[in-house]
Every structure is written in structure tokens, then in C-alpha cells.
Amino acid sequence: MNKKVLYISYNGLLESILPSQVTPYLKILSKDGYKFVLLTFEKKKDLEKYTPGELKRIGDELKNYGITWKWLVYHKYPDKISTFFDVITGFFVSLYLAARHRFGIIHVRGVTPGVIALFLPRILGFKFIFDTRGLLAEEYVGGGLWKEAGVFFNLVKAAEKKLFSKTDAVVVLTEKHRSSIADTGYFKDKNISISVIPCCVDMERFGDYSDIRKKDALKKYGITADMLFIYPGKLGTFYLIKEMMDFFECASGKNQNLKFLILTQDDIEVLNKKKISIDSQKAYFIHPLYEEIPVLLNCADAGIFFINPYKKFGSSPIKLGEFLACGKPVIINSGIGDTEELVRDNRVGVVIKDFNKNEYMDKIKELFELLQEGKTLAGRCRAVARKYLSLEMGADSYRRIYSELTK
Known part of the structure; x- marks a missing residue:
């Protein structure tokens, strides 16, 4: 039983999302014997808020839970090309980590980390979890950033389809999304579980205050x-x-x-x-x-x-x-x-x-x-x-x- 896990996120640990929606889960699962390498992409403006010593302390705190934090710099410019650069960089770092640690599971949070993991050779013996985090392409259209059926929209939808074909487990945020995926027929020839796990909350942290x-x-x-x-x-x-x-x-x-x-x-x-x-x-x-x-x-x-x-x-x-x-x-x-x-x-x-x-x-x-x-x-x-x-x-x-x- 291989309990080594590579978790890849295009969000940074220094943003608010991961401390709320990722590391709490990893800390709990580490109690079951899972050992994590957490690979994130950190924005320069977030990194500038911390000294090297403070970043080390964050990493040391995670090590107490069996979580090793590795980070790369997130690039925003030039638009679109920067994401391609991050994917290539992420692939080579992930390949090195996978070859070194021989992970039993690679867990990706969203499409961009999913594309990074798609190119990793399955001969390395890992199982693959695609944690979808919503519909990226459609949300960009809704926000007026992309055109539906445009080049980038189609690229993301093609990547999603490929990820669904390669994954061993899928996680979605809503029952409605699970139903829509089931209707596509992507898994008609595969027995793939689709789990619904919404964005959850730490009840103690957000409990009643005096x-x-x-x-x-x-x-x-x-x-x-x-x-x-x-x-x-x-x-x-x-x-x-x-x-x-x-x-x-x-x-x-x-x-x-x-x-x-x-x-x-x-x-x-x-x-x-x-x-x-x-x-x-x-x-x-x-x-x-x-x-x-x-x-x-x-x-x-x-x-x-x-x-x-x-x-x-x-x-x-x-x-x-x-x-x-x-x-x-x-x-x-x-x-x-x-x-x-x-x-x-x-x-x-x-x-x-x-x-x-x-x-x-x-x-x-x-x-x-x-x-x-x-x-x-x-x-x-x-x-x-x-x-x-x-x-x-x-x-x-x-x-x-x-x-x-x-x-």
C-alpha cells in the first residue's frame, strides 16, 4: 500500500484558498499515514510579504503533519503564454518529484495542474485524482474573459475531456456537475467514481465568538x-x-x-x-x-x-x-x-x-x-x-x- 501523494495546485499556499480548502484535509489525512508533497504556484506579490525565514517556518509547520511544501513562481504575463510556461516548468518539477518519491497517488486541483500531470508517464505507477473545482472555461466566458467556442475555451474543454479519460477518480463540487458529467458518456467504458465534495468549512475556526x-x-x-x-x-x-x-x-x-x-x-x-x-x-x-x-x-x-x-x-x-x-x-x-x-x-x-x-x-x-x-x-x-x-x-x-x- 503506497501512501505517498503528490498534490498539485495552481493556487498558492500564501493565498487564502489553500489554507481553507486544501491543507486542512491534508493534515487530517496525514493521520492515516499519508505522506504528501504539496506543489504550489506562488504569486510574486504574496512572496514579497514574507522573509525567507518566515517561508521556512511555514514549511516546517507543515512538515510536522507529514507534508513537504514545494513551490514555483506563478507567472501572469505575458497573458496565456505565461500559463504555458508554468505548465512546462510544473511538468519537469513534478516528473523529478515523481521519479524520486514514487507516489502512489497524484492529486490535481483543477485543469491546469491536471495538464501538468497528464504528461507524467503512468509507468511510474501512480493513481490519478482529478479534482475539477468547477467549470473553468464556462466561468471565464461568464466573466467576459473568453468567448464561448473560442480557441482557449476549446483548449480547456479538450484538456478536461482528456483528463476525464485518464483519471482514476473524479471529484466535483456539486451534484449538478456530477449529473452533467455522467450525461456526457465520458466514462461509459470505465468504472470511475465521481465524488461530490463541496467547499467545506472548519466549524471550530468559524464557530461562535464572544x-x-x-x-x-x-x-x-x-x-x-x-x-x-x-x-x-x-x-x-x-x-x-x-x-x-x-x-x-x-x-x-x-x-x-x-x-x-x-x-x-x-x-x-x-x-x-x-x-x-x-x-x-x-x-x-x-x-x-x-x-x-x-x-x-x-x-x-x-x-x-x-x-x-x-x-x-x-x-x-x-x-x-x-x-x-x-x-x-x-x-x-x-x-x-x-x-x-x-x-x-x-x-x-x-x-x-x-x-x-x-x-x-x-x-x-x-x-x-x-x-x-x-x-x-x-x-x-x-x-x-x-x-x-x-x-x-x-x-x-x-x-x-x-x-x-x-x-
């Missing part, structure tokens, strides 16, 4: 509010900031004490370019530290995130589990993975069907009635997060996949 901790967190940023909506995340391509602000304006008409808090690492210039203005009397725009996010989310009365729904049936927003783990209901739009059914059926928020004032007013009324449930609602939110989106649930699913492949 009133003192929450008060101190708000005081640090000069935030005063009797009622608070919070949006955490990027302001760019895929998130509908204007529509969120419109919803907030309608809601603040019903409650004059309502404020809107935006937690992001993006610059406010992103909003200026979109001609979206922030009323400093009603809204706050801050750049919190990563470790401050859980306590700040606990300060919300409700979390809000609207996402461009174009072919987003394969998406699982990290924000959903984080808000629910904090005991907070959510305001979301329809068309995003399995979120609508989860929120609606369990009464842990409201779902916007159309972006117009009448719809907003109906959902605001529904939300305010829901908030009257107080602690009952908070308990229900946490119970839903624990049942469907907990880190332990996700780790158990990965454990089953790994166990099956290392028999």
Missing part, C-alpha cells in the same frame, strides 16, 4: 451598526457588487440603522472602474487580516454574495459554509451550484431569482421575518453547515477515495 471579541473587532475598524450585512471576497469579474449594493439600498430603506461591510483585499479602484460608489455613511470598506475573518463574519446579521450565474452549476462558494458555521443566514442568487436548494430547503437564508426592486423587496421581507427567529435560526444555520459542509465530512469523503485507490 460579544467582547466581536465588539473589539468592529471597534478596530471604526464600525458602528445596529444591523449589518457583510460581503467577504473579491470585487472583480464574477461577483455582482452593483446588484448587492442595490439590494442593500432597498433593505436600508426598511431599516435606517442597517450598514454594509465589505471585506476584501482588492483596492477600491475596482469599484471606481465599475462606476460603483460607496456611501461612507452606510457602508464600510476594509482590508482585514486573514485571521480576523471568522470573528468579523460573526458580527453580521446576514451574509450576502451575488455571483454571475452563467453556467455556474459546478460552483460551491466557500462563503456559504463560513457564514452558516457562524450561525448567520445568507442572501444569495439562484443558479449557483447546489446552493439554492440547500438554503431554501433548510430555511437558512433567502434566494434572489431576479435582480429587480420588486424581487428585492419580497426577499427583504422574507429575510427580516427569518431574522426574528434569533437563536433558533443561528442553531439551524450551524446544524446545516455541520451536516453538509463541515471539514470532517469532506475529509471522510477524501479518505474513502484515497483508501480505494491505495488498496
Whole structure:
């Protein structure tokens, strides 16, 4: 039984996604005897925030869990060609690591790492896990970055098809994505398991915080509010900031004490370019530290995130589990993975069907009635997060996949 694993991610460990969605799983699985080499691509702007000694300490901390961290520099320019360069570099480094360690499993997170692994000779004896992380090509089209059926769209779809033909196990984020893959007939001649593992949340990290901790967190940023909506995340391509602000304006008409808090690492210039203005009397725009996010989310009365729904049936927003783990209901739009059914059926928020004032007013009324449930609602939110989106649930699913492949 070979429990050595090469895990390849095109996201960096120094970004917020991997500490939330990758390393917690690896730490849990390491307790079962798995030894990991984690290969990531780090952005220069992230590397510049750390000294060599600090980077070494991060690596040493992971080694305590049987995880060896190797990183390469992520290249953004020139556009498209830089990704090709990263793939070639990643291939040679992965080939060296695979020849040296003789991995039992190579686990790739997304299409780009998948292309890197595609070229590794299977004579090395590894099993292959393709962790899809949504529909890359369709999401770029929805964000206005690519044209559907354009050159890059077709290249990514061809890569996906090849990955499906070579993989030993597939992981998707939603039931809807699993159904769509099954309908393609890619696996009609192969017995391949397709596991659904949504973006999960560390229930302890995003648990309930004391009133003192929450008060101190708000005081640090000069935030005063009797009622608070919070949006955490990027302001760019895929998130509908204007529509969120419109919803907030309608809601603040019903409650004059309502404020809107935006937690992001993006610059406010992103909003200026979109001609979206922030009323400093009603809204706050801050750049919190990563470790401050859980306590700040606990300060919300409700979390809000609207996402461009174009072919987003394969998406699982990290924000959903984080808000629910904090005991907070959510305001979301329809068309995003399995979120609508989860929120609606369990009464842990409201779902916007159309972006117009009448719809907003109906959902605001529904939300305010829901908030009257107080602690009952908070308990229900946490119970839903624990049942469907907990880190332990996700780790158990990965454990089953790994166990099956290392028999």
C-alpha cells in the first residue's frame, strides 16, 4: 500500500484558498499515514510579504503533519503564454518529484495542474485524482474573459475531456456537475467514481465568538451598526457588487440603522472602474487580516454574495459554509451550484431569482421575518453547515477515495 501523494495546485499556499480548502484535509489525512508533497504556484506579490525565514517556518509547520511544501513562481504575463510556461516548468518539477518519491497517488486541483500531470508517464505507477473545482472555461466566458467556442475555451474543454479519460477518480463540487458529467458518456467504458465534495468549512475556526471579541473587532475598524450585512471576497469579474449594493439600498430603506461591510483585499479602484460608489455613511470598506475573518463574519446579521450565474452549476462558494458555521443566514442568487436548494430547503437564508426592486423587496421581507427567529435560526444555520459542509465530512469523503485507490 503506497501512501505517498503528490498534490498539485495552481493556487498558492500564501493565498487564502489553500489554507481553507486544501491543507486542512491534508493534515487530517496525514493521520492515516499519508505522506504528501504539496506543489504550489506562488504569486510574486504574496512572496514579497514574507522573509525567507518566515517561508521556512511555514514549511516546517507543515512538515510536522507529514507534508513537504514545494513551490514555483506563478507567472501572469505575458497573458496565456505565461500559463504555458508554468505548465512546462510544473511538468519537469513534478516528473523529478515523481521519479524520486514514487507516489502512489497524484492529486490535481483543477485543469491546469491536471495538464501538468497528464504528461507524467503512468509507468511510474501512480493513481490519478482529478479534482475539477468547477467549470473553468464556462466561468471565464461568464466573466467576459473568453468567448464561448473560442480557441482557449476549446483548449480547456479538450484538456478536461482528456483528463476525464485518464483519471482514476473524479471529484466535483456539486451534484449538478456530477449529473452533467455522467450525461456526457465520458466514462461509459470505465468504472470511475465521481465524488461530490463541496467547499467545506472548519466549524471550530468559524464557530461562535464572544460579544467582547466581536465588539473589539468592529471597534478596530471604526464600525458602528445596529444591523449589518457583510460581503467577504473579491470585487472583480464574477461577483455582482452593483446588484448587492442595490439590494442593500432597498433593505436600508426598511431599516435606517442597517450598514454594509465589505471585506476584501482588492483596492477600491475596482469599484471606481465599475462606476460603483460607496456611501461612507452606510457602508464600510476594509482590508482585514486573514485571521480576523471568522470573528468579523460573526458580527453580521446576514451574509450576502451575488455571483454571475452563467453556467455556474459546478460552483460551491466557500462563503456559504463560513457564514452558516457562524450561525448567520445568507442572501444569495439562484443558479449557483447546489446552493439554492440547500438554503431554501433548510430555511437558512433567502434566494434572489431576479435582480429587480420588486424581487428585492419580497426577499427583504422574507429575510427580516427569518431574522426574528434569533437563536433558533443561528442553531439551524450551524446544524446545516455541520451536516453538509463541515471539514470532517469532506475529509471522510477524501479518505474513502484515497483508501480505494491505495488498496
